[in-house]
Amino acid sequence: MNLRQTLILCLGVFTLSTVSAQDVPIKNTNIKATDSLPEDAIIVKRVPLESKKSISTTDALVVDTIPSSSEGLSIVLFNDNTWQYVRDRSISGTDDTVFTEYWDTTKTHPYNIELKDLPTSMVVDLVDTLKSYHYPIKGRITSKYGPRRRRIHQGIDIDLETGDPIYSTFDGRVRYVGYIAKGYGNLIIIRHDNGMETYYAHLSRVDVEPNQWVNAGQVIGAGGDTGRSTGSHLHYEIRYKGHSFDPLRLIDFESGDLRRETFLLKRTYFSPYSRFTQDFEEEVQSVEEDKKIEKEATAMKYHTVRKGDTLGRIAINNGTTVTKLCQLNGIKKTTTLQIGRRLRVR
Numbered sequence: 001m002n003l004r005q006t007l008i009l010c011l012g013v014f015t016l017s018t019v020s021a022q023d024v025p026i027k028n029t030n031i032k033a034t035d036s037l038p039e040d041a042i043i044v045k046r047v048p049l050e051s052k053k054s055i056s057t058t059d060a061l062v063v064d065t066i067p068s069s070s071e072g073l074s075i076v077l078f079n080d081n082t083w084q085y086v087r088d089r090s091i092s093g094t095d096d097t098v099f100t101e102y103w104d105t106t107k108t109h110p111y112n113i114e115l116k117d118l119p120t121s122m123v124v125d126l127v128d129t130l131k132s133y134h135y136p137i138k139g140r141i142t143s144k145y146g147p148r149r150r151r152i153h154q155g156i157d158i159d160l161e162t163g164d165p166i167y168s169t170f171d172g173r174v175r176y177v178g179y180i181a182k183g184y185g186n187l188i189i190i191r192h193d194n195g196m197e198t199y200y201a202h203l204s205r206v207d208v209e210p211n212q213w214v215n216a217g218q219v220i221g222a223g224g225d226t227g228r229s230t231g232s233h234l235h236y237e238i239r240y241k242g243h244s245f246d247p248l249r250l251i252d253f254e255s256g257d258l259r260r261e262t263f264l265l266k267r268t269y270f271s272p273y274s275r276f277t278q279d280f281e282e283e284v285q286s287v288e289e290d291k292k293i294e295k296e297a298t299a300m301k302y303h304t305v306r307k308g309d310t311l312g313r314i315a316i317n318n319g320t321t322v323t324k325l326c327q328l329n330g331i332k333k334t335t336t337l338q339i340g341r342r343l344r345v346r
């Protein structure tokens with residue numbers, strides 16, 4: 001290839017026509033130091049396939065925003081050639097009641113739902129096509145979920161150094177920020193699109209405020225040992241409607257990996273005696289119950305709302321009724337269907 005020619009290596013589906021030569025760092029190992037590029041040379045590098053993990057740690061400048069194929073979602077390009085998806089919360093297709101019902105920025109536990117009133121099992125989408133997940137912190141577990149001496153440990157403790165960054169696990173909105181001297185210390189609670197809440201405790205620094213939208217991987221604060229704590233660690237909880245379960249069911253804290261994309265959350269998990277490591281025994285003991293739950297889960301069917309869809313049409317196409325659709329999704333016949341919203345049809 002003649003390097004004196006203008007190099008345009010434009011790959012992928014993105015149009016990078018707005019990226020100017022000054023915005024793009026010119027680095028190419030094939031170019032010898034003696035070679036000089038013409039003044040007007042433009043090198044456009046391949047856009048990495050992985051989206052950026054964290055948005056708050058980057059110094060990169062936004063060079064362009066491109067609409068994506070799904071409504072409520074844009075692709076933002078940065079001048080360091082990375083990109084990420086950004087949601088427009090005003091037209092996002094997620095369940096719109098998640099961030100309004102039981103929304104209280106003054107209480108740690110605003111739900112008052114008894115365990116018996118939760119479904120026996122539910123399918124929780126942990127990540128969607130955005131793969132919006134990031135570990136809160138990677139590290140050694142110093143205390144597990146469950147009974148601990150005379151107290152019940154509602155979360156898991158992960159070892160850290162004071163000042164280590166703490167990341168939001170999923171996309172969501174900050175529901176609570178506060179200081180509880182005899183317990184959590186500096187605490188952040190984030191409610192996520194999937195309906196779950198994550199708790200980050202004993203923090204030395206808090207970078208977010210209530211009602212703020214956050215992305216998975218965004219730094220929300222720093223680890224510490226405030227509150228009832230001996231030594232720096234992150235006390236991390238995952239709750240659904242106020243009920244905690246073992247975070248190890250979802251996250252491998254040693255590797256930082258999410259264990260699954262869709263999670264079958266059983267009511268039996270909401271017990272301090274239900275540990276992830278006990279799964280095998282539990283499952284052997286309750287094969288019948290598992291079979292039933294599995295059958296229920298596979299019987300569920302979803303429809304993603306498209307342009308022009310009406311409840312009536314969705315009902316007919318799926319051999320159900322409008323009333324049944326409303327019941328399954330907790331909506332009214334008059335509810336406006338947002339494009340991209342997932343409706344349970346069976």
Ligand SMILES: [Zn+2]
Pocket residue numbers: 143153155156157234235236
């Ligand atoms: Zn703890």
